[in-house]
Amino acid sequence: MQTEGPPLETLTRRLAECPADFLAEPRVGSQGKVHVAAVVSDLMRDLGRAPLTLEQAAVFQSKIQRQDRNRLQAVLIACWLLHDPWFLEQKRFAPQAYNFLSRGLNELAKLTQAQQFITDPDRREELARLCLKELGLRPAGETMAQAQDRLATLNTIERQRVIQAARAAEERARQIRAAMAAEAAREAEMKAMRE
Amino acid sequence: MTGFLPTDRFPLITASGHRLLQRLQEHPHAPRYTHLGYNRLTLAGLQRAHDFLVELQTRAGWEPGEIPAWVDEFVAQCYREAPFYRRDGPPPADFFDLPTTDRADLSREPWAFVPDSQPLDDLIIYNTSGTTGHPIDILTHPDTLALYIPLLQAALATHGVTLRSGPDQVGIALICYQKRTYTYAAVLAVLDQAGFVKVNLNPAEWRSPDDRALFLDDCAPEIYTGDPIAFGELAKLPLRTRPKALVSTAMTLIAGLKQSLEGRFGCPAIDVYSMNESGPIGVADPNGEGYLLLQPRLYVEVLDPDGSACPPGVRGEITLTGGFNPFLPLLRYRTGDYAALEYRGGQPMLTRLEGRPPTVFRATDGRLVNNVDISIALRPLTITQYALHQSADGSLRLRVRGADDLEAVRAALLEVFGSDQRVVVEAVEALGAGSDKITQYTSDGGL
Numbered sequence: 001m002q003t004e005g006p007p008l009e010t011l012t013r014r015l016a017e018c019p020a021d022f023l024a025e026p027r028v029g030s031q032g033k034v035h036v037a038a039v040v041s042d043l044m045r046d047l048g049r050a051p052l053t054l055e056q057a058a059v060f061q062s063k064i065q066r067q068d069r070n071r072l073q074a075v076l077i078a079c080w081l082l083h084d085p086w087f088l089e090q091k092r093f094a095p096q097a098y099n100f101l102s103r104g105l106n107e108l109a110k111l112t113q114a115q116q117f118i119t120d121p122d123r124r125e126e127l128a129r130l131c132l133k134e135l136g137l138r139p140a141g142e143t144m145a146q147a148q149d150r151l152a153t154l155n156t157i158e159r160q161r162v163i164q165a166a167r168a169a170e171e172r173a174r175q176i177r178a179a180m181a182a183e184a185a186r187e188a189e190m191k192a193m194r195e
Numbered sequence: 196m197t198g199f200l201p202t203d204r205f206p207l208i209t210a211s212g213h214r215l216l217q218r219l220q221e222h223p224h225a226p227r228y229t230h231l232g233y234n235r236l237t238l239a240g241l242q243r244a245h246d247f248l249v250e251l252q253t254r255a256g257w258e259p260g261e262i263p264a265w266v267d268e269f270v271a272q273c274y275r276e277a278p279f280y281r282r283d284g285p286p287p288a289d290f291f292d293l294p295t296t297d298r299a300d301l302s303r304e305p306w307a308f309v310p311d312s313q314p315l316d317d318l319i320i321y322n323t324s325g326t327t328g329h330p331i332d333i334l335t336h337p338d339t340l341a342l343y344i345p346l347l348q349a350a351l352a353t354h355g356v357t358l359r360s361g362p363d364q365v366g367i368a369l370i371c372y373q374k375r376t377y378t379y380a381a382v383l384a385v386l387d388q389a390g391f392v393k394v395n396l397n398p399a400e401w402r403s404p405d406d407r408a409l410f411l412d413d414c415a416p417e418i419y420t421g422d423p424i425a426f427g428e429l430a431k432l433p434l435r436t437r438p439k440a441l442v443s444t445a446m447t448l449i450a451g452l453k454q455s456l457e458g459r460f461g462c463p464a465i466d467v468y469s470m471n472e473s474g475p476i477g478v479a480d481p482n483g484e485g486y487l488l489l490q491p492r493l494y495v496e497v498l499d500p501d502g503s504a505c506p507p508g509v510r511g512e513i514t515l516t517g518g519f520n521p522f523l524p525l526l527r528y529r530t531g532d533y534a535a536l537e538y539r540g541g542q543p544m545l546t547r548l549e550g551r552p553p554t555v556f557r558a559t560d561g562r563l564v565n566n567v568d569i570s571i572a573l574r575p576l577t578i579t580q581y582a583l584h585q586s587a588d589g590s591l592r593l594r595v596r597g598a599d600d601l602e603a604v605r606a607a608l609l610e611v612f613g614s615d616q617r618v619v620v621e622a623v624e625a626l627g628a629g630s631d632k633i634t635q636y637t638s639d640g641g642l
Contacts, residue, residue, distance in 0.1 A: 030501035031292045065294035070284050113284035169278050176306035179315040180332060189233040189319050190381045190391055192343040192367055193420040194445040195471045 240338025
């Protein structure tokens with residue numbers, strides 16, 4: 001975060017205007033449409049480096065939809081963000097961008113539904129700030145301390161929301177498990193056939 | 196004088212229903228019932244069952260690659276309300292990009308499929324071991340179970356049979372043939388207080404083996420439901436009465452046995468393809484061409500291992516979306532059963548269905564052992580998955596994943612088969628070739 005990057009507003013606006021191509025379903029196994037590795041590879045080239053090797057591409061390929069769909073959707077949205085002219089013109093961010101897309105985004109993608117990086121102002125800001133941080137940048141006009149503090153705040157609020165939602169879900173699951181335990185032997189309720 | 200009505204077990208019972216219930220419970224030739232029966236159908240559920248019967252007159256219909264109109268809203272509701280689906284984020288815009296689910300998902304966390312808005316009153320749990328090795332708990336409700344009756348009526352109608360039972364008549368006898376199972380008598384508000392009995396043809400469950408025929412003849416049920424193994428035993432009894440139909444479920448009804456049963460009872464033997472997760476899915480059509488789909492709000496796909504739809508006529512895994520159990524909305528649920536989808540006049544039907552073949556095991560004394568008894572014996576043990584095979588020489592080989600006490604597993608099998616049974620119990624890391632789906636019971640013997 002030593003270096004000043006582009007104004008935050010240009011990045012959050014760019015996210016809000018993410019085109020449909022980057023929101024299409026990522027290819028996982030035989031499902032989905034967009035081959036994410038190809039999109040990342042194009043980005044690497046546009047950022048001034050060689051396209052992905054097969055080994056580098058593997059991290060953006062999956063057959064396990066439930067595990068990887070949201071992460072790959074987030075990668076596509078982040079690719080759109082990194083196509084901002086400010087990054088392209090610098091021609092020096094490809095290694096950091098690859099690290100961000102292949103590893104740095106994973107934790108956030110576990111907490112946040114990818115679509116929220118487009119629709120929710122706070123999540124737009126969080127993704128934009130995280131992207132800048134992973135590239136060693138801070139938003140234009142901010143000190144390093146301000147940038148760090150704001151990113152930490154956004155992250156904490158989101159974590160608390162996720163924790164609260166998880167608690168509510170666990171409470172409902174607990175109620176159902178308790179009801180199941182209480183009803184464990186009611187197979188004598190009439191059912192007309194065996195299955 | 197019939198005494199107080201047992202409205203705690205039968206909220207909608209009438210005086211005539213109570214009279215029949217008492218007759219079935221106190222019959223001099225009745226089996227030793229293991230349980231009191233229940234039918235806690237509510238008034239709202241009764242109305243729903245009547246409405247459902249009307250809805251079932253509309254057959255499921257779609258063309259290859261099409262999705263019925265109701266599916267979009269159903270998917271949205273699942274993703275809004277059921278935690279298991281909601282975790283995936285918003286659903287893909289294209290239905291065919293939805294991830295599939297399977298028995299392992301349901302086995303791991305059945306509560307995660309229950310929609311947030313679903314009340315938990317009068318919950319019923321069915322434990323099912325199935326044949327793919329993942330035991331599951333099915334959550335359901337008396338009002339949901341009552342919908343099996345209209346589905347049964349719809350299946351019978353395809354063979355020109357109408358259920359007409361009412362007060363003082365027994366509509367359905369559900370027969371089993373296994374070491375032990377729940378048995379009980381009930382009356383059904385949905386069939387205008389007609390009677391229902393679930394009995395086990397195992398002679399040990401009766402005061403006298405002769406009581407089986409005497410009791411069933413006196414009940415004279417309009418139809419029998421059961422599995423092929425139970426029907427094989429029923430055919431041996433000296434029954435004088437004739438049902439209108441035999442409805443076979445739970446295992447494949449092999450053509451030879453079907454013919455033999457039809458000759459023996461002078462009525463159609465109707466194979467219904469059904470599973471606990473979804474209820475009845477299809478009924479074998481009278482021409483033997485395949486299985487007509489029964490539920491208008493159950494979308495059936497046939498998928499290859501990658502999740503792509505198989506072309507019409509090509510066999511793949513039967514995969515379900517929809518259903519009528521509000522505790523278990525199914526989204527692209529892989530059943531573990533295989534068939535092809537073919538289209539006749541815009542109507543999809545399942546052909547070349549390969550469900551669960553009936554598997555016959557023999558105990559050391561020559562006694563027939565139903566695989567259900569094996570499932571029940573192994574259920575209390577900590578086992579992830581298992582596969583049991585009986586060789587032609589009678590020896591057993593059990594391959595088991597995740598068992599913490601192999602001796603306890605062996606002892607449970609000896610309890611079922613006899614203490615001198617030859618058994619090899621083998622702990623394995625995996626069953627099958629990288630798939631969750633296995634054939635749990637196999638035998639070199641035939642039915």
